[in-house]
Amino acid sequence: MVTTRLRVIYGDTDQMGVVYYANYLRYFEASRNEYLRARGLRYRDFEERFGLALPVAEAGVSYKQPARYDDLLDVEASVVDVRRASATFEYRVLRGGELIATGRTVHACVDLDGRLRRLPPELVEKLTRGAAAPDSPAP
Amino acid sequence: MVTTRLRVIYGDTDQMGVVYYANYLRYFEASRNEYLRARGLRYRDFEERFGLALPVAEAGVSYKQPARYDDLLDVEASVVDVRRASATFEYRVLRGGELIATGRTVHACVDLDGRLRRLPPELVEKLTRGAAAPDSPAP
Amino acid sequence: MVTTRLRVIYGDTDQMGVVYYANYLRYFEASRNEYLRARGLRYRDFEERFGLALPVAEAGVSYKQPARYDDLLDVEASVVDVRRASATFEYRVLRGGELIATGRTVHACVDLDGRLRRLPPELVEKLTRGAAAPDSPAP
Amino acid sequence: MVTTRLRVIYGDTDQMGVVYYANYLRYFEASRNEYLRARGLRYRDFEERFGLALPVAEAGVSYKQPARYDDLLDVEASVVDVRRASATFEYRVLRGGELIATGRTVHACVDLDGRLRRLPPELVEKLTRGAAAPDSPAP
Numbered sequence: 001m002v003t004t005r006l007r008v009i010y011g012d013t014d015q016m017g018v019v020y021y022a023n024y025l026r027y028f029e030a031s032r033n034e035y036l037r038a039r040g041l042r043y044r045d046f047e048e049r050f051g052l053a054l055p056v057a058e059a060g061v062s063y064k065q066p067a068r069y070d071d072l073l074d075v076e077a078s079v080v081d082v083r084r085a086s087a088t089f090e091y092r093v094l095r096g097g098e099l100i101a102t103g104r105t106v107h108a109c110v111d112l113d114g115r116l117r118r119l120p121p122e123l124v125e126k127l128t129r130g131a132a133a134p135d136s137p138a139p
Numbered sequence: 140m141v142t143t144r145l146r147v148i149y150g151d152t153d154q155m156g157v158v159y160y161a162n163y164l165r166y167f168e169a170s171r172n173e174y175l176r177a178r179g180l181r182y183r184d185f186e187e188r189f190g191l192a193l194p195v196a197e198a199g200v201s202y203k204q205p206a207r208y209d210d211l212l213d214v215e216a217s218v219v220d221v222r223r224a225s226a227t228f229e230y231r232v233l234r235g236g237e238l239i240a241t242g243r244t245v246h247a248c249v250d251l252d253g254r255l256r257r258l259p260p261e262l263v264e265k266l267t268r269g270a271a272a273p274d275s276p277a278p
Numbered sequence: 279m280v281t282t283r284l285r286v287i288y289g290d291t292d293q294m295g296v297v298y299y300a301n302y303l304r305y306f307e308a309s310r311n312e313y314l315r316a317r318g319l320r321y322r323d324f325e326e327r328f329g330l331a332l333p334v335a336e337a338g339v340s341y342k343q344p345a346r347y348d349d350l351l352d353v354e355a356s357v358v359d360v361r362r363a364s365a366t367f368e369y370r371v372l373r374g375g376e377l378i379a380t381g382r383t384v385h386a387c388v389d390l391d392g393r394l395r396r397l398p399p400e401l402v403e404k405l406t407r408g409a410a411a412p413d414s415p416a417p
Numbered sequence: 418m419v420t421t422r423l424r425v426i427y428g429d430t431d432q433m434g435v436v437y438y439a440n441y442l443r444y445f446e447a448s449r450n451e452y453l454r455a456r457g458l459r460y461r462d463f464e465e466r467f468g469l470a471l472p473v474a475e476a477g478v479s480y481k482q483p484a485r486y487d488d489l490l491d492v493e494a495s496v497v498d499v500r501r502a503s504a505t506f507e508y509r510v511l512r513g514g515e516l517i518a519t520g521r522t523v524h525a526c527v528d529l530d531g532r533l534r535r536l537p538p539e540l541v542e543k544l545t546r547g548a549a550a551p552d553s554p555a556p
Contacts, residue, residue, distance in 0.1 A: 009450060010460070011298050011443045015291040015347055021195045021244075022168075022289055025161035026428045033426060033487070043427070044487055056160045060199040066253075069293055070450070070461055105160075114205075148311060149321070150304045150439055152432040154486055159428050165289045172287060172348070182288070183348055208432055209311070209322055299473045299522075300442035307439075334438045338477040344531075383438075392483075 001078040002038040004031040008071045018066035024101055025059060028091045031075035032105070035089070039126045052117060054087065054107040061103040071095050079127045085109045085116045087127055140217040141177045143170040147210045157205035163240055164198060167230045170214035171244070174228070178265045191256060193226065193246040200242040210234050218266045224248045224255045226266055279356040280316045282309040286349045296344035302379055303337060306369045309353035310383070313367070317404045330395060332365065332385040339381040349373050357405045363387045363394045365405055418495040419455040421448040425488045435483035441518055442476060445508045448492035449522070452506070456543045469534060471504065471524040478520040488512050496544045502526045502533045504544055 006027055014020040036043055046052045067073055074094045081088040086108050093101040109119045119127075145166055153159040175182055185191045206212055213233045220227040225247050232240040248258045258266075284305055292298040314321055324330045345351055352372045359366040364386050371379040387397045397405075423444055431437040453460055463469045484490055491511045498505040503525050510518040526536045536544075 007447070007450070009443065009447050010292045010294075011300055011446055013293040014288045015293060015295040016192065016194065016288075017293040018194075020289050021198055022161045022164035025164065026426065029161075029428055030424070030426050033424070042487060053155065055155070055157075055205070056202055058199070058201055059160055060197070062197050063195055066194070070459060146308070146311070148304065148308050149431045149433075150307055150437050153427045154430040154432060154434040155427075156432040161428055165287065168289055169285070169287050172285070181348060209320060294470065294472070296472075299476055300439045300446075303439035303442065331433065333433065333435075333483070334480055336477070336479055337438055338475070340475055341473055344472070 001076050002031070002035040004034040004075045004077070006030060006073045006075060008067055008069055008073060010069055013069050016066075018068055019071075021061070021063065024061050024063070024093065024103060027073065027075050027093060028059075028061075028077070028089070028103055028105060031077040031091060032089055035077040035079070039129060041123070041126055046123075047112070050120060050123070051112055052120075052123075053110055053112065055110060056105050057086065057108045058106040059103070060105075061101055063101050065095075065098060065100050067093070067095060067100050073100065080104070082119065082124050082128050084118055087119065140215050141170070141174040143173040143214045143216070145169060145212045145214060147206055147208055147212060149208055152208050155205075157207055158210075160200070160202065163200050163202075163232065163242060166212065166214050166232060167198075167200075167216070167228070167242055167244060170216040170230060171228055174216040174218070178268060180262070180265055185262075186251070189259060189262070190251050191259075191262075192249055192251065194249060195244050196225065196247045197245040198242070199244075200240055202240050204234075204237060204239050206232070206234060206239050212239065219243070221258065221263050221267050223257055226258065279354050280309070280313040282312040282353045282355070284308060284351045284353060286345055286347055286351065288347055291347050294344075296346055297349075299339070299341065302339050302341070302371065302381060305351065305353050305371060306337075306339075306355070306367070306381055306383060309355040309369060310367055313355040313357070317407060319401070319404055324401075325390070328398060328401065329390055330398075330401075331388055331390065333388060334383050335364065335386045336384040337381070338383075339379055341379050343373075343376060343378050345371070345373060345378050351378065358382070360397065360402050360406050362396055365397065418493050419448070419452040421451040421492045421494070423447060423490045423492060425484055425486055425490065427486055430486050433483075435485055436488075438478070438480065441478050441480075441510065441520060444490065444492050444510060445476075445478075445494070445506070445520055445522060448494040448508060449506055452494040452496070456546060458540070458543055463540075464529070467537060467540065468529055469537075469540075470527055470529065472527060473522050474503065474525045475523040476520070477522075478518055480518050482512075482515060482517050484510070484512060484517050490517065497521075499536065499541050499545050501535055504536065 012023045076092045091103045151162045215231045230242045290301045354370040369381045429440045493509045508520045
C-alpha cells in the first residue's frame with residue numbers, strides 16, 4: 001500500500017461546497033502513479049519500455065463523507081488482484097483518520113494496437129510485491 | 140429514458156488520445172440534468188423548492204470502447220430504482236450505434252444539513268414516470 | 279462569428295457557486311472547434327491533412343459577471359488576426375443579452391515536430407473568410 | 418515569492434500529449450493558495466473571518482514550452498500589485514530550470530453580496546509583506 005497526499009483546490013469543488021464526484025477518479029490516478037513509482041515503475045514505462053498500456057476497464061467509487069476545499073487528503077492505493085491480462089487497484093481516501101471514500105479500478109493490459117496482452121512476469125512481480133509483505137523486506 | 144448529445148473536446152481527452160476516464164462522470168451528470176429537465180424538474184429545484192439535495196453515494200463506469208476527440212456522443216439516462224431515501228440512475232454512452240460505456244450512480248436524498256430524508260412523493264412520481272412506460276403515453 | 283450554446287453543469291462550478299475560472303478556457307475551446315467546423319474545417323484536419331497543429335501560445339480571459347449552474351451560455355468565437363505563422367481568436371460569453379466574459383487566444387502554427395510553420399493559404403482563406411462578410415452569402 | 422511543487426497526471430494532459438491549456442489556471446490556483454498559506458492566510462479566512470472574497474477579474478497565460486505527463490513542476494507565485502480593492506498575482510511555471518509558462522491573475526475584493534470593498538490593511542500587509550524583502554526578516 002502506498003499513500004499519496006493531496007490538497008483540495010477550489011477547482012476540485014462544486015457549488016455544493018464539496019469535492020465534485022468525478023474528481024475522485026483524478027485522485028485515484030495520482031495515487032496509482034505513486035504506487036507504481038514506489039514499485040520502481042512509472043506508468044510511462046509501460047508505454048515506453050514494454051509497449052503496453054493499462055487502460056481502465058471498470059471504475060467505481062463509494063462516497064462516505066464529503067471532502068472540502070483546502071482539505072489534506074491521503075489516498076491509499078494497493079493492488080488487490082493481478083490476472084493474466086488485468087490488474088485491480090483499490091483506493092481509500094482519508095482525511096486524518098476519517099474515511100472519505102473508497103474505490104477500485106480494473107485495468108486491462110493491452111498493446112499499443114489495443115489488443116489484450118499477457119502482463120509480463122516482471123510487471124506482475126513488481127505490481128504484487130508489496131501485497132504479501134507491504135513495503136518491507138522478508139526477514 | 141432521455142438522451143443527451145455531447146461533443147468531445149480536446150480538454151476531455153488525455154495523452155492516450157481518448158476521453159479521460161473521469162470525464163464520463165461529467166457526461167453522466169450532464170445527462171442526469173437533462174433527464175430531470177425532461178421530467179419537469181431541474182436539479183436546482185431540489186435545492187430551492189424542496190430544500191433537498193441528491194449527493195452521489197456510489198458511482199460506477201464500465202468502459203467498453205474508447206471515445207475520441209470530436210466524437211458526438213449520445214448519453215442515455217434512466218432511473219432504474221427509487222427507494223425511500225435514494226434513487227439509482229443508469230447510463231449508456233453511444234457513438235452512432237456503438238456502445239462506448241455504461242454506468243450507474245446511486246443518490247441519497249438529504250436535507251441541506253446532510254440528514255437522510257424521504258424522497259417526497261411528487262419527486263418519486265416525476266423520477267419514475269418514464270420508467271414503466273418510457274417516454275410514451277399509456278395505450 | 280460563430281456561436282456555440284453550452285449548458286453549465288455542476289462539475290463546472292466551484293464552491294463559490296459560480297463557474298470556475300479555468301473552465302472558460304474549455305468553453306473557448308468548444309466554440310473554437312465549432313468556428314472551424316462552420317468554416318468547413320475540423321481541428322482534426324490540421325493534424326491529419328496538413329500535418330500541422332495550432333497550440334495555444336497566449337490565452338486571456340476577462341470575467342465580467344459570474345455564470346452559474348444550469349445557465350445556458352452562448353459563446354461567440356471569431357478570428358481577429360491571422361499572421362504568417364499564427365492566428366488570434368476572440369470570444370464573448372453571453373447569457374441572454376448579458377455579457378459574462380470575454381477572452382482571446384493566440385495560436386502558433388507548428389508542424390508535428392513543433393517547428394513554426396507558415397499557415398497554408400487554404401487555411402488562411404478559410405479562417406478569415408467569415409471576417410469580411412460574416413456568415414452571409416455573397417449577393 | 419512562494420513555490421509549489423506539482424506532479425502532472427494523465428488527467429491533466431490532452432491528446433497532443435501535453436498539459437491542456439486550461440489546467441495552468443488550476444496550477445496557478447494551487448500556488449496562490451500556498452502563497453496565502455505561507456503568509457499566514459488561508460483563502461478560507463477571506464470568507465470566514467473577513468466576509469470577503471477575491472474572485473478573479475482577469476487571467477492570462479503565456480505558454481513557453483509544453484509540460485508533459487509525470488513532469489514535476491514548480492509553480493512560483495508572487496503578489497506584484499495591491500490596490501484599494503484589487504490584487505494582482507504573477508506566476509512562473511518551471512520544470513527544473515526550464516520556463517514552461519508565465520501568467521497573472523487580477524482579483525477584485527468583494528463582500529459576500531458581490532460589492533467591491535476596500536482590502537483591509539491587515540490583508541494588504543500580509544499580501545505584500547514578502548514583496549519588498551521576500552521571505553526574509555529585516556536586518
